[in-house]
Amino acid sequence: MEYDYLFKLFVVGGGGVGKLGLIRSLKGNIFDEEKTLAEILGLGFHLSMVNIEGKAIKLRIFSIGGLDRFSWFHSSYSKGLVGVLLVYDITRRETFNHIPTLMKVTGHPDHPNITYMLVGNKCELENERAVSKEEAEQFAQQNGLLFVETSAATSLNVEEAFKRTAANALKKIQDGLLIHAPSKAQQRRRPPQQNPSPFHIFVYPLSFLLLLLLFLLPFSFSFTSVFLS
């Protein structure tokens, strides 16, 4: 399917906050279905299409837990990242207290062009609430994060969480604040490269010389033996 932009998003959060539930809910899948092996191991990514201001945006979403063990943010893994959803569970205070650590390991505030969205999930469990909406809202405001409360169980605000993150990233691209890799369709429209790269300038003549030497080697042997006899 053709698209205008491909956005890479990370969904991060403590154990069991509902990272996968949110992604499944966005994709319209049953949120409490049994997990596949890939989902249990946290491998691969999920794809979803959203439309923002008439632009078709393909989201490539990675669900990531256990961040403390890796300094992955500086790896190629985070290349092309435009947004991070920082998820906590409104019924478990410790998952909210974990958010500053997650912000730090995902590059906040050193990467101001990445959009950070604070997501308070399981908001339908009002009776078990341990973090007030006001407190989270204030924290988000102080740290320059977007904020929303969601329920993967009822799908409340789930699409909004992803769409607002993507819309904010799109605005940064349009304002020239975020450099974005072209989509496949845009790449196809690009003219072929004209100038040879330094790699080609050196490697082609070198390989030609090497082949020539290999070709001449048997002749040099027979020449030496004739000369010596």
Ligand SMILES: Nc1nc2c(ncn2[C@@H]2O[C@H](COP(=O)(O)OP(=O)(O)OP(=O)(O)O)[C@@H](O)[C@H]2O)c(=O)[nH]1
């Ligand atoms: N009530 C309620 N339960 C939820 C919600 N979202 C997720 N859950 C439940 O919370 C548990 C964990 O959900 P997951 O989506 O697996 O959470 P996760 O963050 O991917 O978990 P890990 O990968 O183990 O860290 C599951 O039992 C879900 O059914 C929600 O919005 N409301």
Ligand SMILES: [Mg+2]
């Ligand atoms: Mg998970």
